[in-house]
Amino acid sequence: MSEGKDNEQHGTHLQPVSGKGHQLTVYDPSVQQFEEDDTIDLREYWRVLVKRRWTVLGVVAIVVTAALLSTLLMIPEYRSTAQVQISPQSARILEYEDFSGEGAGGGRSFQEFLTTQFEILRSRSLSEKVVEEHELADHPELAGEVQQRGLVTQARSLVGTVLGAFRGEASAAEPGQRDPVRAAAKRLRERVEIQPVRNSHLVNVSVTAFDPQLAAEAANALVQEYIESTLQRRYESGSEARQFLEGQLEDMRIALERSDQALMDFARENNVADLEERLEMSRESMRSMNDRLNEVQAELVTVTSWKSLIEQGRIDNLEPVVEDEALAELESQLVEAETEYAQLSETFLDSYPAVEKVQSRIDNLKSEIEQRKQTIVDNILGRHENLQAREQALKDSISDREQGILALNERAVQYNILKREFETNRELYDGLLQRMKEIGVAAGVQENNIAVIDQARVAAFPFSPSLPRNLALALVLGLFGGVGLALLLEFLDGSVRRVEDIERLVDRPVLGMVPLVKLKGRDGKVKKRPKRIEKLDESISHYSAVKPTSGVSESFRSLRTSLSFATPEGMPRTLMFTSAAVGEGKTTAAINLATVIAQNGQRVLLIDADLRKPRIHREFNCLRAPGLTNRIARYENTGQDNSAIHPTHTQNLFIMPAGNSTPNPAEMLSSERLARVIDGCKRAFDHVIIDAPPTLGLADALTLSRQVDGVIFVAMAGQTAKENFRVSMKRLAQVQSPVLGVVLNGVDLDSPEYAYYSSYYYSYEGDDDELGDGEGGQGRIGAS
Structure with missing residues (x-):
């Protein structure tokens, strides 16, 4: 899966770490991935219910039984x-x-x-x-x-x-x-x-x-x-209500009398009879005085402008002066006299009597003209003072009239207030009196x-308990409770159970699924795993060798085929098997894969690199040493040392046990001599498969993963915790391990979770496998 596609699909919920030739991406399940399809898959819920059907049925049985006993006892x-x-x-x-x-x-x-x-x-x-x-x-x-x-x-x-x-x-x-x-x-x-x-x-x-x-x-x-x-x-x-109304009616009667008396006293003291007529007359008089005031003020404006011209000495510009006919006649006579004087002066001297007479007449005309102008000016000034006095008198009269109108208005308002109070009290009193009469009439009538x-009758049959109803209700409640408990148990199940669980945690494919095998003795009962393996066919690890046509063998052949397409060069020459913890089937998976590869005609070497808890030598019933540790220790001295390699009952399959115990397994697995040992084995064999220690708590598998072409991670269905799986894959990614994929081990084909795969595997395997007289293995592939 490419990085671009991966990030596009999962958004920011990834923790990518580069691996050898690939990029291993570990998803964080604690972060909700909103980009994923949030539609409800009903088939998923049906799968959970079928899987936990006994839980649902048990809850239903308990609830129904309790309801039955409770009903019978009631x-x-x-x-x-x-x-x-x-x-x-x-x-x-x-x-x-x-x-x-x-x-x-x-x-x-x-x-x-x-x-x-x-x-x-x-x-x-x-x-x-x-x-x-x-x-x-x-x-x-x-x-x-x-x-x-x-x-x-x-x-x-x-x-x-x-x-x-x-x-x-x-x-x-x-x-x-x-x-x-x-x-x-x-x-x-x-x-x-x-x-x-x-x-x-x-x-x-x-x-x-x-x-x-x-x-x-x-x-x-x-x-x-x-x-x-x-x-x-x-x-x-x-x-x-009657008692209350009686009290309210008496209070209202007193209030009505008081308001009536107050209205009459006010009307008598203020002569309310002609109040409106007096108010209208005052308003008409005030309007007439306002009109006269406007006329006086307009005339005063004109006269005031004339007075201003007089004060400026521009008497000749005054409108009364210009329009005065007597003054105009005098000025006309003056012009004629001056003309006559001018004519006489051309002929006679100023002392000539005729000239003196005309001069005297001119002087008299000028005097009369000045007197006439002064008379007009005096009239204007007197008129101005008269208009000012009239204006002030009208203003004073209007102010007095306004005060009179306001006083009349206040009396009218007060009168209306008293009148409305009287009318309101009268209406309330009439209403209370009417209600009082109604109550008196209604008191003798019993309305309901x-x-x-x-009427209620004595029941002939019991109402409760109803056995059918209680059982039906118990059945419904039991179903709801059972379904809820089943879903809760499924939610609390934190183990890896299906392929989809792995795909949500890591971007590596599931290379194969190994079915859960229930080995039975001849009595038909499932046998426990023997503490010590005496014969080859007693070990589940050799299932592919003992039963090459079984579904288990077919699952490992399918894994072999998947690995053939894992890289462009085909199946990697060196493979390492590891898991999160012990007991998840990595050793058994490594032995069975090595067996099916050897059955294909290729030379395979199986190395036990779990130096802390080696198991390969017990599975093949051979000595632990000489083995891997011995070959690493003597490699520089002897070069090639084949004493650590042992043949097996399967043709083309060889094993290298762990060898003598060492105090520092991690240092030995990280030494350069181990790399030379693996290189030497690659030259001598077609494929080298290494059984490595678990990844949690140990650095052995992480160190060893850098020495191989591919890492196969084994997870046990229903046992490997999701968090352990995620942490283990994250540790492998941090050291850039070439993780090829995951093998899901111990898949229960009887479970509805794997109905499709069940039909596929059973078509190859047929009936349950049986062992001989010895005790058989536990029905889970390779609990290492």
Whole structure:
């Protein structure tokens, strides 16, 4: 799998580490991969349920058995039901609104009204009244002398007691235990059920009891007391309303008289009769004065402009001066006189009488003109002062008139306030008086919106327990519980079980699956693994040699084929088998693979490199030494030393045991002499297969993995923990081990998880394998 494709598929949830010629990517399962398809695979859930079917069936059997025993132990219970009609309003004998608040009017919804009535039926006071009126406190059932039996009932009672003690309810229950009426009422309330009939005003009031007579009597008594208490509340509400209205009516009468007297006094003191006429006259006068003021102010603006010209000495520019006819006549005469004077001056001297006469006339005209202008100026100034005085007088009159209008308005407002108060008080008084009369009339009429439709009858058959119903419910609950437990167990199972588990953790393929083999003796029973192997066919490790046509042999031949395509050069010359921990089948897998390769005509050397717990020599019933450690120690001295290599019963298969024990296995496996030993073996054999130690907690396998062409990791189905598998693969990736893939060992073909593979392998293997007289091996391939 390429890096680009891998990252595209799994996003950022990868931990890639480069390996030899490849890149090994280990996925982190603790990070949720949102990019993956989150659709629900129903077949996966079905697989889990089939796999854990005995868990589901066991839970179902336990629950159904418990329900059966509990039902058989329970005392029969009887239920009696009385049906009543609860209408939103009473029958309207009078056309007056209900004053008791018992109806659904007044803006309240009918559902809220019904809920209120249900709570009244369940109320403590109503139950106590039923117990007292009908003397039910001494009944054995309500006195607590008769208790329901059954496992579920006892468990429910125990849980209720514990929860009550935890909430501190024990002290609250003690007074009820000392008062038999309260205790009996509490037990009665627990037996009452209120059920409305859908789309109607009908309500079923049911009571459940061991005594059918008690159930019917209590149901009828509850309904009867409920009706009587409703009527009693109506009567009490009417009396309270009448008393309240009487007090309110007297207070309102006094308030009405006071407001009426205040209105009359105010009208008399302020002459309210012609108040509107006076107010209108004042407003009309004010409008007339405003008009006159506007005229005066406009004239004053003009005269003020003339005064400004006078102050500037521009009298000749004044409009009155320019338009004055007398002044114009004088100026015309002056022009004529000056013309005549000019003509005479050309002929006569100034002392000539005619000239002097014309000069005197000119002087008189000029004097008259100046006097006329001064008269016009004086008139303008006097007019200006007069206009200013008129303006101020009009303003003062308008201000006085405004004050008068405001005073009249205040009186009108105050009068209207007093008038509205009087009218409001009169309306309230009339309303209270009308309501008072209605209550007086309604007091003698007993209206009720509740009617009994059916009385409760004594039940002929028990209501509970229902054996079919309880068993059906137990079956459903058992199925749910069993399925939930099965899914929980599957979720808590942290082991590698299927190919998909491996593919989620690492980007290396599953090269093969080795089926779980259940070896049986001639008595048909599965035998345990013998502590010491006396014959070759007693070991599961030699299954491929003993039964070459079995499904196990076929699985290793399939592994051999997969390895042939593992690299472009074909099957790697040197292979190393390792696992996460001991007991996962790496040694057995290595022996069986070496066997099928040798059966194919190729020379194979199997080396036991697990120097801490070697096992190859025991599997082939030979001595441990000389072996690998001996050859490494003597390699430089002797060069080639074939004494460490032993032939086996299988043609072309040779083994090299671990050799003598060494205090430092890791140092020996990391030495350069080991590499020369492996190179020498590669020249002498077609393939070299190395059985290495586990990866967790040891550095031996990590060191050795750098000396081989390919590493095969063995995981035991249902045993290898996913976290151990992930950590082991991560350690191999960190040292750039050439991991080719994974072999899933110990696959139980009887499990529904591997139904497809089961049909494939069984087609080759046939019946279960049998051993001879000796004890057979454990049915799991190669627990090393």
